[in-house]
Amino acid sequence: MIYYFSGTGNSKYVAQRLAEALDDSAVSVSDNPTREIPDGEPVGFVSPTYFWGLPWLLADFVSELHLSGNHYCYVALTCGGSTGDASGMLEKLLGRKLDARFSVKMPDTWTPMFDVSDNEANNALLDAAEPVIDEMIEKIRARECGNFDHLRGMGKVATALVYPFYKRQSTSKFKASDACTGCGLCEKQCPVQAISIEDGKPVWVKEHCLFCLSCLHRCPHFAISYGTKTHKHGQFYNPRVK
Numbered sequence: 435m436i437y438y439f440s441g442t443g444n445s446k447y448v449a450q451r452l453a454e455a456l457d458d459s460a461v462s463v464s465d466n467p468t469r470e471i472p473d474g475e476p477v478g479f480v481s482p483t484y485f486w487g488l489p490w491l492l493a494d495f496v497s498e499l500h501l502s503g504n505h506y507c508y509v510a511l512t513c514g515g516s517t518g519d520a521s522g523m524l525e526k527l528l529g530r531k532l533d534a535r536f537s538v539k540m541p542d543t544w545t546p547m548f549d550v551s552d553n554e555a556n557n558a559l560l561d562a563a564e565p566v567i568d569e570m571i572e573k574i575r576a577r578e579c580g581n582f583d584h585l586r587g588m589g590k591v592a593t594a595l596v597y598p599f600y601k602r603q604s605t606s607k608f609k610a611s612d613a614c615t616g617c618g619l620c621e622k623q624c625p626v627q628a629i630s631i632e633d634g635k636p637v638w639v640k641e642h643c644l645f646c647l648s649c650l651h652r653c654p655h656f657a658i659s660y661g662t663k664t665h666k667h668g669q670f671y672n673p674r675v676k
């Protein structure tokens with residue numbers, strides 16, 4: 435079983451690649467999948483890194499998983515550059531050691547800071563990710579154990595300083611411009627139902643969403659912004675997702 439969360443397709447793509455190559459099933463934690471896993475079956479987690487930790491939806495899911503059987507457990511973190519202590523956070527929530535930890539660098543969709551407006555640069559990153567995913571597949575197939583996450587950077591102490599910024603994000607910073615047609619795509623695609631369309635415009639009905647920015651990146655009119663910089667930094671959804 436491969437559990438994944440993905441806001442903008444990178445982790446979904448990795449989960450799909452793993453599932454296809456390893457003849458496994460990839461299921462999104464936003465679809466409330468089964469937590470029943472036959473003894474002996476490998477369990478994978480694929481997730482974006484958020485503020486050097488985990489998106490809260492995946493963290494909540496994992497904390498209720500109670501894995502008791504004998505499973506080869508691994509994590510594949512997608513990130514824009516550094517995974518911090520996201521895999522350590524996962525181990526803590528799981529209450530057991532991960533057999534293998536992997537990471538892969540992808541376009542960084544946190545566009546309040548990073549720029550995804552250059553499609554060539556995005557594609558170069560996606561091309562460079564392919565052999566990293568291939569290597570991950572071979573290691574998982576061989577049930578190799580170890581920490582193969584070479585992007586973990588500053589680790590636990592720095593993560594303790596960075597992760598609180600995730601909790602400080604607020605949906606009050608989302609705005610829909612006049613380009614919004616009220617099509618409702620953002621509402622439909624929001625993984626945690628944080629958006630509702632009122633008077634033909636999106637309204638963020640929760641103060642704390644996942645901040646996956648799926649609404650912003652997938653808006654067909656690029657009408658959604660978060661803070662002042664996202665508009666300059668472009669939109670991205672992984673074009674290789676099936």
Ligand SMILES: Cc1cc2nc3c(=O)[nH]c(=O)nc-3n(C[C@H](O)[C@H](O)[C@H](O)COP(=O)(O)O)c2cc1C
Binds near residue numbers: 440484486518542644
């Ligand atoms: C809220 C948020 C926080 C992020 N924090 C980090 C981070 O701490 N380190 C990093 O390298 N990338 C960070 N990123 C980039 C994502 O981890 C990266 O783009 C990931 O591949 C997105 O996965 P997805 O397309 O499956 O949602 C962040 C992105 C978002 C939306």
